[in-house]
Amino acid sequence: MIFRQLTDPESWTYTYLFGFPETGEALLLDPVCEMIDRDLSVIQELGLTLSYTLETHVHADHITSACRLRSLTGCKVVYPAMDNLPCPDLGVSEIEPLKVGGTTFQPRFTPGHTDTHHCYLLDEAGTGQIFTGDALLIDGCGRTDFQSGDAATLYRSVHDKLFTLPDETLVYPAHDYQHRHVSSIGQEKERNARLGDNRTMDEFIEIMDNLNLPYPKRIDVAVPANLLCGDCTEDVLVNEPEGPSMQG
Numbered sequence: 001m002i003f004r005q006l007t008d009p010e011s012w013t014y015t016y017l018f019g020f021p022e023t024g025e026a027l028l029l030d031p032v033c034e035m036i037d038r039d040l041s042v043i044q045e046l047g048l049t050l051s052y053t054l055e056t057h058v059h060a061d062h063i064t065s066a067c068r069l070r071s072l073t074g075c076k077v078v079y080p081a082m083d084n085l086p087c088p089d090l091g092v093s094e095i096e097p098l099k100v101g102g103t104t105f106q107p108r109f110t111p112g113h114t115d116t117h118h119c120y121l122l123d124e125a126g127t128g129q130i131f132t133g134d135a136l137l138i139d140g141c142g143r144t145d146f147q148s149g150d151a152a153t154l155y156r157s158v159h160d161k162l163f164t165l166p167d168e169t170l171v172y173p174a175h176d177y178q179h180r181h182v183s184s185i186g187q188e189k190e191r192n193a194r195l196g197d198n199r200t201m202d203e204f205i206e207i208m209d210n211l212n213l214p215y216p217k218r219i220d221v222a223v224p225a226n227l228l229c230g231d232c233t234e235d236v237l238v239n240e241p242e243g244p245s246m247q248g
Helices: 033-045 066-073 151-162 185-191 201-209 219-226 234-238
Strands: 002-008 013-020 025-029 049-054 076-080 090-092 098-100 103-109 118-124 127-133 170-173
Touching (some): 013 033, 033 049, 049 066, 049 098, 066 076, 170 185
Antiparallel strands (some): 118 127
């Protein structure tokens, strides 16, 4: 399997490219609309064809390129089934994983950042990789103060669905604001400032209630667009509001 971690410097989003030379297929996890040309160029350089886009959740800080990539390449758009959106071609769940090129993307339902958030677990040659979206970041986690977020729910999701994985499982988040690329379950259990070091749920809720973060500058544009699998029209891209970037 070919694996690439790609970055959008504007939203600090990691897009993950998975390539399967045996079948000629590629999958993009959490693609960003402004990065379409880059993503398609990398896929072409690898001699692959985009078969799927996959989302961890309905994002608030960037617009997904899923719908535009589908129109350009004919790929299938995949979302968590419980999002119940009108636009995906396929829905996944814990009992309905996605299989591509002999690899299984196993969903783990991890609500709390949003109420339908999913992570994706891969086990390649005995090395576990968990793609955690915004549920678990390196030394942090996603916000819980909008999109049906809930701190107690996120605490349970991380402890029940992520911290129960083997310590050596690699953690690949959807964002990092300090140019870090990968962590591990063991490291996050030990060092995560919000969720690690045996922090209690009450302590976590208090931390999340006192973050005092600014209103995400793109949420009012990104969420409606992403409920349509990324309404990547020029009007949407040009008329985004100014303001502080989303953090956390």
